[in-house]
Each structure stands twice: as structure tokens, then as C-alpha cells.
Amino acid sequence: MNLAPLSGLYAPSLALVTDLYQLTMAYGYWQQGLQDREAVFHLYFRKAPFQGGYAVAAGLALAVDWLENLRFSDDDLAYLGGLRGSKGTPLFPPEFLAYLRDLKFTCDVDAVPEGTVVFGNEPLLRIQGPLLQAQLLETALLTLVNFQTLIATKAARIREAAGPDDQILEFGLRRAQGFDGGLGASRAAYLGGADATSNVLAGQRYGLPVRGTHAHSWVMSFADEEQAFTAYAQAFPDDSVFLVDTYDTLDGVRHAIEVAKKMRAQSHELGGIRLDSGDLAYLSRGARELLDAAGFDQVRIVASNDLEENLITSLKQQGARIDTWGVGTQLVTAYNQAALGGVYKLAALRTADGTGWDFTIKLSEQLAKTSIPGILQVRRYLDEQGHPRADMLYNTAVPLPERLVLVDPNDATRRRPVRPGAPFRELLVPVFRQGRRVLDLPTLAESRALVQREVASLDPAVRRFLNPHTYPVGLELSLYDYRTQLILAKRPQRPA
Amino acid sequence: MNLAPLSGLYAPSLALVTDLYQLTMAYGYWQQGLQDREAVFHLYFRKAPFQGGYAVAAGLALAVDWLENLRFSDDDLAYLGGLRGSKGTPLFPPEFLAYLRDLKFTCDVDAVPEGTVVFGNEPLLRIQGPLLQAQLLETALLTLVNFQTLIATKAARIREAAGPDDQILEFGLRRAQGFDGGLGASRAAYLGGADATSNVLAGQRYGLPVRGTHAHSWVMSFADEEQAFTAYAQAFPDDSVFLVDTYDTLDGVRHAIEVAKKMRAQSHELGGIRLDSGDLAYLSRGARELLDAAGFDQVRIVASNDLEENLITSLKQQGARIDTWGVGTQLVTAYNQAALGGVYKLAALRTADGTGWDFTIKLSEQLAKTSIPGILQVRRYLDEQGHPRADMLYNTAVPLPERLVLVDPNDATRRRPVRPGAPFRELLVPVFRQGRRVLDLPTLAESRALVQREVASLDPAVRRFLNPHTYPVGLELSLYDYRTQLILAKRPQRPA
Known part of the structure; x- marks a missing residue:
């Protein structure tokens, strides 16, 4: 620190x-x-x-x-x-x-x-x-x-909802209340129970673990999803999480699996996929089935989209197969209070x-x-x-x-x-x-x-x-x- | 700027x-x-x-x-x-x-x-x-x-509710989301329509008008309200606003009037009184009556306490006699969103x-x-x-x-x-x-x-x-x- x-x-x-x-x-x-x-x-x-x-x-x-x-x-x-x-x-x-x-x-x-x-x-x-x-x-x-x-209290509640084994990533900087609104929030979120932040300055100044994947714009910058995922895997062969919902989520998962197979052939493993929209309970179950059937049961499913403790509790009750919770706006602004x-x-x-x-x-x-x-x-x-x-x-x-x-x-x-x-x-x-x-x-x-x-x-x-x-x-x-x-x-x- | x-x-x-x-x-x-x-x-x-x-x-x-x-x-x-x-x-x-x-x-x-x-x-x-x-x-x-x-949008709405002639003071720093959460909020609040801020750093860095009165602790530091008000008037003979609700609001107004009379005898005028709790519609009407009856119709009535545009609209509809709206938490955090x-x-x-x-x-x-x-x-x-x-x-x-x-x-x-x-x-x-x-x-x-x-x-x-x-x-x-x-x-x- x-x-x-x-x-x-x-x-x-x-x-x-x-x-x-x-x-x-x-x-x-x-x-x-x-x-x-x-x-x-x-x-x-x-x-x-x-x-x-x-x-x-x-x-x-x-x-x-x-x-x-x-x-x-x-x-x-x-x-x-x-x-x-x-x-x-x-x-x-x-x-x-x-x-x-x-x-x-x-x-x-x-x-x-x-x-x-x-x-x-x-x-x-x-x-x-x-x-x-x-x-x-x-x-x-x-x-x-x-x-x-x-x-810190909000983060502790989110940790309570996610349980001790799931990962919680904080990435709310863009919706935070100013630069150090975001910086202070990243610090307190980690203190309260988040595992890492996307906020690089918070990583530098507070020694927090930093994590990140890629945005929809990455996918949109390539001719199709497979090319986009392949290019990202070239940059981060052991640290890739693919965002699969730019066009159609389950098609995105299928494209991620195709690329993950090529990665495996070169002795690399895909780290995860990320869902950022749609019905997270339904889509995470569908994604899990596709991944498991293809032999990728180690691929983590990351979910984001206005998550907070009550929604996480509900998703778990619905049998969502989510391993990592990306929380942003609701955590860094304590949106509901x-x-x-x-x-x-x-x-x-x-x-x-x-x-x-x-x-x-x-x-x-x-x-x-x-x-x-x-x-x-x-x-x-x-x-x-x-x-x-x-x-x-x-x-x-x-x-x-x-x-x-x-x-x-x-x-x-x-x-x-x-x-x-x-x-x-x-x-x-x-x-x-x-x-x-x-x-x-x-x-x-x-x-x-x-x-x-x-x-x-x-x-x-x-x-x-x-x-x-x-x-x-x-x-x-x-x-x-x-x-x-x-x-x-x-x-x-x-x-x- | x-x-x-x-x-x-x-x-x-x-x-x-x-x-x-x-x-x-x-x-x-x-x-x-x-x-x-x-x-x-x-x-x-x-x-x-x-x-x-x-x-x-x-x-x-x-x-x-x-x-x-x-x-x-x-x-x-x-x-x-x-x-x-x-x-x-x-x-x-x-x-x-x-x-x-x-x-x-x-x-x-x-x-x-x-x-x-x-x-x-x-x-x-x-x-x-x-x-x-x-x-x-x-x-x-x-x-x-x-x-x-x-x-800025929140401030514009509060200005809409207060009308063009009332004063709006922003003083939310203590509930803001970090130091520059507060600093940025003071800037945007002024941009959107606030007249001044209590935030001194925002005053310095953005050239905003700064304003302030005193806290309950000021009153509590003296044997009684009249002594507290008298001491404050000695420090700021032409810039005093007395907070009147530390013990009993209308008694506080009466004490403010006593001190305002002594100030007038020395060619100074009380600037205002501030209400920070209780039924602001009822208390502001009562305060206005007491002030006017004592010949202090120039004394402004400042009100604060979780104010925002809907509450200000309602208070105006109830005939509140408030000239200056002190808005804090609800403005600087955009609390309801x-x-x-x-x-x-x-x-x-x-x-x-x-x-x-x-x-x-x-x-x-x-x-x-x-x-x-x-x-x-x-x-x-x-x-x-x-x-x-x-x-x-x-x-x-x-x-x-x-x-x-x-x-x-x-x-x-x-x-x-x-x-x-x-x-x-x-x-x-x-x-x-x-x-x-x-x-x-x-x-x-x-x-x-x-x-x-x-x-x-x-x-x-x-x-x-x-x-x-x-x-x-x-x-x-x-x-x-x-x-x-x-x-x-x-x-x-x-x-x-």
C-alpha cells in the first residue's frame, strides 16, 4: 500500500x-x-x-x-x-x-x-x-x-451475495463521481471484498490487483468475432477473456470455443468468457453447457450489467452459472443510496x-x-x-x-x-x-x-x-x- | 476560471x-x-x-x-x-x-x-x-x-424549482464521493445554476463564489444562543447568517432578532437566519412573521435539510417563506440517480x-x-x-x-x-x-x-x-x- x-x-x-x-x-x-x-x-x-x-x-x-x-x-x-x-x-x-x-x-x-x-x-x-x-x-x-x-459496506454486501468462492471484479470508473470518486471507490470496494479493479490508477496508487478483458469495440474492429478473439488471444495467450455478446451471445460462445480449441492446440487455455447483456441466468446456463460439452469446463463465466447484491442473489437462486461478477456503477456510486x-x-x-x-x-x-x-x-x-x-x-x-x-x-x-x-x-x-x-x-x-x-x-x-x-x-x-x-x-x- | x-x-x-x-x-x-x-x-x-x-x-x-x-x-x-x-x-x-x-x-x-x-x-x-x-x-x-x-442537470432542475430569483447554495462536500467527487460536483452545480458553494477548494480552483454560515457546534460552544450569535456577529458584522435550530427553532429566531437589534444599533444588518431541521414550511412562515414584526424584513431565510427539486417545489406550494436554498447531498451525489x-x-x-x-x-x-x-x-x-x-x-x-x-x-x-x-x-x-x-x-x-x-x-x-x-x-x-x-x-x- x-x-x-x-x-x-x-x-x-x-x-x-x-x-x-x-x-x-x-x-x-x-x-x-x-x-x-x-x-x-x-x-x-x-x-x-x-x-x-x-x-x-x-x-x-x-x-x-x-x-x-x-x-x-x-x-x-x-x-x-x-x-x-x-x-x-x-x-x-x-x-x-x-x-x-x-x-x-x-x-x-x-x-x-x-x-x-x-x-x-x-x-x-x-x-x-x-x-x-x-x-x-x-x-x-x-x-x-x-x-x-x-x-466498503456495499462491497461487503456484494461479497455476501456472491459467496466466498466467486470472484468479484470492480469496474465502475466510467460511472464514478469524478476521478477520485472512482479512485476512492476502487480502494473501498477492494477493502470491502472485491478481488480486483479495472481502474489502473487505483492499481498503481493502492497496490490493487487490476483486471480487464476487451470491449465491444474490439470485436467491431474486426471482420467477425472469430478474428477478433483470435487477435486478442495472440496478444494475451494465457490471459484472455472474450466478450461474447456484441452480436448474438450464444453464437459468440461458439466462436469463443472455436478459438479456444486453436489456443489449446498451441498449449494455451482460454481464461473466460464475459456476458454483458441479456438474461444472465439463461445465457450463463447455455454458455456453460456449450463450454462443458466442448471440453472447456475450466473456462470461467464472467457476467456484468448493473449487478448488485440483490440481483446476484436472485441470479444464484435461478441457477445462473456465473463464476465471476463484474460490478460497476452500482458498487462505485452505491447507486441505491x-x-x-x-x-x-x-x-x-x-x-x-x-x-x-x-x-x-x-x-x-x-x-x-x-x-x-x-x-x-x-x-x-x-x-x-x-x-x-x-x-x-x-x-x-x-x-x-x-x-x-x-x-x-x-x-x-x-x-x-x-x-x-x-x-x-x-x-x-x-x-x-x-x-x-x-x-x-x-x-x-x-x-x-x-x-x-x-x-x-x-x-x-x-x-x-x-x-x-x-x-x-x-x-x-x-x-x-x-x-x-x-x-x-x-x-x-x-x-x- | x-x-x-x-x-x-x-x-x-x-x-x-x-x-x-x-x-x-x-x-x-x-x-x-x-x-x-x-x-x-x-x-x-x-x-x-x-x-x-x-x-x-x-x-x-x-x-x-x-x-x-x-x-x-x-x-x-x-x-x-x-x-x-x-x-x-x-x-x-x-x-x-x-x-x-x-x-x-x-x-x-x-x-x-x-x-x-x-x-x-x-x-x-x-x-x-x-x-x-x-x-x-x-x-x-x-x-x-x-x-x-x-x-449540472440536477442543478438546472433545482434552479427550475427554486425559480430565477431565489438563491441556491451548494454545500454537499461532506457527503460527496471523495474529494474530487465533491470538487467536480461543486463545479457542475454552479454551471447548472447554483449561485455559490461552501467548498473552499472549489472556490479557489474554479473561481466559484464561496459562502458559509456556522454550525450547531458554534452555538453549543457558548453558554447560550444569544452569546453565540453575538460572537459570530462580532467576527462578521455584515456577513452573518445565524443557524437557529440547535435547541428550538422559533426561540432561536427570537434570539437572532435580539442580536440583530444590537447589530442595527451599531449600523450593521443581520444577513439571514438558517433553518436546518423540522417542518421547513411551518417554521419558515413562523420565522418570517417574527422577523417582519420586529422590523427585519431584509433578513433572508435560508433553509437546508436534504432538499432537492421536488421538495423545493412542494415547499413553495405550501407557502414556505424561504429565500435561499441550501442543497447538499441530493445535489452533489445526484442521490436519486x-x-x-x-x-x-x-x-x-x-x-x-x-x-x-x-x-x-x-x-x-x-x-x-x-x-x-x-x-x-x-x-x-x-x-x-x-x-x-x-x-x-x-x-x-x-x-x-x-x-x-x-x-x-x-x-x-x-x-x-x-x-x-x-x-x-x-x-x-x-x-x-x-x-x-x-x-x-x-x-x-x-x-x-x-x-x-x-x-x-x-x-x-x-x-x-x-x-x-x-x-x-x-x-x-x-x-x-x-x-x-x-x-x-x-x-x-x-x-x-
Whole structure:
């Protein structure tokens, strides 16, 4: 894995990958002398995407790279210095720009390792440090973690549908949302379970396996399919997959078999055929029969055409004979839910005297959108086999009571006591301390292997696509009670 | 507008932003001696996105930048040289890599200018040149044009819903698909009709107006809302918009009014308040009443929260008093249709003797997915007011008949003759000739103005969101007949 997977890609500083209001707030904090007040923010989503039962945490390695390279360059400052307010005066005074120029990242960051399964309301990142800095990080961290988590989760679902033995190839670059929309998607797709990508830049920058066949235009450039396949086999005698549906799919398979025979006569074997249109269940069975009857049972059948986890499940149920799934648009854009609604919420501020904490809350008409105060950790309780049983969010800044009870944050009547001595692990691990990285990042392949172990450890009821069982995530009871008090204190109590 | 909007952003060469199969096909063509055979490809989509009646062509300026900087760097070639096939031998021989190193872009490119309204099956780009080169361009051109066109179209629809006088602010970076998923989205959103973006890097690189307010965390960092608003007004006395829904929205408006009074006493005016949750129709009316009653009828009401064109239409119908629409996730990811299905199809090849053309076709079980052969141009016929009436696709490589008839490509019974002497314009204009740019690109602001004129020139029935009228796009009759013959010749005629 490339050690600078993101910043190395971009020529300029990436400090301006942010919303303007982060900078206007930063100026406001600086003006008020609040820039160094210690603050704690959590980055989390409220609901797993795709109406699914879980998500796969991802994006940390990119976030680390971005944080380690965060500096305001002279170009950045010149641009900010040129911004004007409605009266034509500079939005930011030179003194503040000088402050930004000298700004160094000094926060503590704790994060859930890439590849861990996570659920709604669980912090994926916890940032603790000077208010101005911690605020400035919001947009870029959300952009990176939201998208990587979304696509890694989609890929894990597609892997679930395809099963452990089939191959999954990602080739969505052409329908991706910009160059690094595609690049980031290829990374996350591999992390989540794809075996390879067609995206050559992603192969180069992230060390992913790259794969490819040929297009319809290749076939159309020759007088007929047999000539086209023969020419391709000359170029790649041991690495050919023929696309057979340019004119008529099963005729295409027959032409592929003719060429495969000639290849075999020269001690080469055809690798596969690809179906890209039509009824994939019917055509793959027909192709398999033709191939097997001709003695080519080693030839793999690759299929593509707007595939995603539900369609793959259905094709398998229909007896499709597909060995390799080419997934593009639906994976790299997470087409049926194109964004993860991750948020970044302030949860604690040092008291003015510097000795304690004020825990903060954002209200909402919907309880589910009300934030959770505290300096949170996620404790995952495990059963005897090491499988997750329930997760507990708790405030690390106050002592835990002896008897632990989990409360559903959205339904106070749903509670479960924690068995004393139950084994657990804590999901958030230290990544930065005072701006210095303290975690060795795993390779992308290691994180990819973790995804498979993590998903397999979940109950099948949580993994299923239709109406999955809700994995229990509770607030530790004293945190729940504290949050309730805070809501009541902040919300106006209007007479009925 | 920055002259190198995309390549300047990225540090390395962008030649590897492609699918591997473009390179494997390139090698195959080179091996067969076909690399310089002249070919014509068209880039087009089949159906306008969002079940809409039109799309806004976009992405050309980015494509031009990419094409002008297309070179295989030593790093690129080293990476490609290291790729191995299934037997462990190099996928590409050194002689081919040397060919790539010396490759220079020499194609002709014709394109529809950014901001033009376009319809299904109409080429947005036509590439004519050496087969190997023209093939190599496919993925990057699709990535750029698909996404820019998708988002520009979404923004044009949101502008249609908001009307010409309301402000539209794009602030979707945090939910965008990667850093340049967000960057490209900000560009296309502005092109399509947004007034400004929150994305500072997009502001810097594309010269877009940037705008921003503050977050809930700003309010939570102070003892109460009035203190928070007062502090923000100190930082931005003439550029403040207060977010009022951290605790209770209408109480928030009252606190904003108190601070606005103090600002007025010091000769400053509050710019606006922002609603980010709850019933925006109800709350905006309530906020307007409170503001007006207090003498603050100049204070704008900004609303955000998963807005898109249908919700904006509904809010306006409900009498919402919203002046500025903050749109994020739904715009920058085109959430309800996260990809445009643009394709890039071979349509003509020089005959072996170099004097004529073979026109090529890709078949499909569905007529709508069958490609259109020829070297195509799009002629847009106009009425007396200069409004579009119908578009004709024709093959520029064969003489046009005297009497022109348009045929619906998917329904041969739907035909309309062209009135002799009807005024028209041709949509595809020369951009490159033999690899040299021949078109001066307009500024982004000019293209943005074109979008508004173009959309306004369409019949309202074509612009409406629900079941829009289908704008007529026909094949010129002789092209239609030729295509039909080609389909019949290529498709196996199996006995019934």
C-alpha cells in the first residue's frame, strides 16, 4: 500500500478541502480567544446504509494521510486573504491568516480500525483537542469516512451475495463521481471484498490487483468475432477473456470455443468468457453447457450489467452459472443510496476553569437525531465464541457504575443488563496523541481480511438484506440518564 | 476560471485514469498493426437522468484539460511494465511501452458546448482518429462527462424549482464521493445554476463564489444562543447568517432578532437566519412573521435539510417563506440517480484501402441499446422564436437527401418531415483538429448563463418533473434505413 495514498495524488495543499463555515467559525473562535479551548467531537452515522443491519468502517488510512499533511500553504492563505464580505472588506484579517499559517495539528484522535463492523450512533472517530482545530477537520473527515464506509459496506454486501468462492471484479470508473470518486471507490470496494479493479490508477496508487478483458469495440474492429478473439488471444495467450455478446451471445460462445480449441492446440487455455447483456441466468446456463460439452469446463463465466447484491442473489437462486461478477456503477456510486449520512458533533468542552468537562448536546424534533454527550467509547461484548452480542456506548470521562445496563437510545423501555465478567473489546483505538501518530496502520489487504472475519462473526439475521435484525447498541444507563436530563434542560418546556 | 482545472489538481500523470482493458486492447491493436486505422467513437447517454425531459451537457472543459495533458510518464510505464499475467510473464512487452511513451494525441474532437440542453442518443463528444488513441480515451472521457452532465442537470432542475430569483447554495462536500467527487460536483452545480458553494477548494480552483454560515457546534460552544450569535456577529458584522435550530427553532429566531437589534444599533444588518431541521414550511412562515414584526424584513431565510427539486417545489406550494436554498447531498451525489449511463461506442472505421468508411454497430436484445452507425452530427431545428423544435441525427459521411424526414429510432412508425428551409444549428462544434485545440473555451460563468437560456428555450412540457413530454429526436431517414439493414445483416436469422 502506498504510504501517502491521497495527498500524494494531489498537487496543492488539501487544507482547503473544507466548507467555508469551518474557516469562518475558526476565525470567530480565534477572535473570541476560544481557539485553544479543549473540545471533543464524534464522527458517526445514525443508520446503516442500504437498509442493512451493519456497516464496515473505512477511510481511516486516508484520514490519517490527510491529517498528517494538513498545512495551509501560501497559495491557500492568499486565496483566503482575497475573499471579500458583502461590504467589500476582507473576510479574514491578516493576523488570522498568519495564525493559520503557523497552525500545527495537535489533536488526539481515536478511531475504529478500517474493516470493523459498526452500527448506528457509534463514533467511528473521536477527535479531542483545541476547539478551532477540531472544528476545522470536520468536512474533510466526513468526506473521506462517509464515502469509504459507504462503498466498503456495499462491497461487503456484494461479497455476501456472491459467496466466498466467486470472484468479484470492480469496474465502475466510467460511472464514478469524478476521478477520485472512482479512485476512492476502487480502494473501498477492494477493502470491502472485491478481488480486483479495472481502474489502473487505483492499481498503481493502492497496490490493487487490476483486471480487464476487451470491449465491444474490439470485436467491431474486426471482420467477425472469430478474428477478433483470435487477435486478442495472440496478444494475451494465457490471459484472455472474450466478450461474447456484441452480436448474438450464444453464437459468440461458439466462436469463443472455436478459438479456444486453436489456443489449446498451441498449449494455451482460454481464461473466460464475459456476458454483458441479456438474461444472465439463461445465457450463463447455455454458455456453460456449450463450454462443458466442448471440453472447456475450466473456462470461467464472467457476467456484468448493473449487478448488485440483490440481483446476484436472485441470479444464484435461478441457477445462473456465473463464476465471476463484474460490478460497476452500482458498487462505485452505491447507486441505491449514494451517500452515508455521517455527522460530526460536538460532545464535550473543557469547563472555563480547565478542570472538568461540559458535555454538550444538539437537540432535534426527532430523538434519533439528538446527539450523544460525553467523551465516548464503544465497548463490544462478545459471546463465548468471540461473536458480537451487543455494543455499549459510554462516557469515558465519568466512572462506570458497577452494574452495567444498556438502554436503547430511542426506546427507554428496551434495556439489557450486562453479564458481569462478559468478555469485550473497545472499538476506538488511539491513532494520534497531540498530533503525533501512535498507530501503525495495517495494509489494505489486512483490513480487507478483517472485513471478512468481522462480517462472518455477525449473526446471519443481522447480515441478511431484507429486514435485518437490529443488532443491539445501547447507551450505558448513567449516560442515558444524563442525556435525558440535558435534553430536558435545553428544550423549552412550553405549557400544553 | 482556472485554465488547468483538473490536471493541475493532481500531482502525477493522469494517463492511468482508465480501465485496464483500454490498455490491453491498445496493445492488441498495436500487435495487429491496427493502431493507426482511423476510427470514430461517439459518447452519448440513452436516457436523460431523473426521469426528466432533458440533460445539460457538461464536462467538456475538464475533458479538454485532460486531453491536452495526456502523456504516459515514466512512473506510469514502470507500473504497466510491472503488471504480470496469469503465468507470471509481463502483460505488456517493452516495445509497446516505448510506443506508449512516444504516443501523442492527434485526434479530432467535436463536442456539444457545456451548458447546451441535450437528449438521449445525441453524441456529446465525437472522437475521430487513430483507433488505438480513440479507444484509450474512453474511460476518462466517460468519467468526466457522465458526472459533470449528471450534476449540472440536477442543478438546472433545482434552479427550475427554486425559480430565477431565489438563491441556491451548494454545500454537499461532506457527503460527496471523495474529494474530487465533491470538487467536480461543486463545479457542475454552479454551471447548472447554483449561485455559490461552501467548498473552499472549489472556490479557489474554479473561481466559484464561496459562502458559509456556522454550525450547531458554534452555538453549543457558548453558554447560550444569544452569546453565540453575538460572537459570530462580532467576527462578521455584515456577513452573518445565524443557524437557529440547535435547541428550538422559533426561540432561536427570537434570539437572532435580539442580536440583530444590537447589530442595527451599531449600523450593521443581520444577513439571514438558517433553518436546518423540522417542518421547513411551518417554521419558515413562523420565522418570517417574527422577523417582519420586529422590523427585519431584509433578513433572508435560508433553509437546508436534504432538499432537492421536488421538495423545493412542494415547499413553495405550501407557502414556505424561504429565500435561499441550501442543497447538499441530493445535489452533489445526484442521490436519486447517482450515475448517468453514458456510453462510448465505435461507429465508423476506415476501410482497409483507406478511401471509404465501414460503419459499425453494436447489437442488443433491446433496440434502444443498439448503437447508431456513422459519423454523426446533431442538427437542432428551431422555430421562429429560436426555440428548439426537434433534433436530427445524421451521418456526415454520406450526402443528405433533399427531402429530410426524422424517424424515431425506437418506433419506425413515428416520423416527421423537416420543413424545407427550417432554421437550425449544429450542436457538435470542432474542439480539436489532429490533436490541436481549435476552440476557445468559454468561462464557467458564460456556460452557466447559457444553461439558463437553453433551459428557458425549452417548452415547459419538456421541463416539467413529472412525466415530461418527450422532445423529438429522430434519425435522418437514410441513416435509419442503413442502421436497420446493418442490424439485419449482423443478427443471426434463426428459423422460427
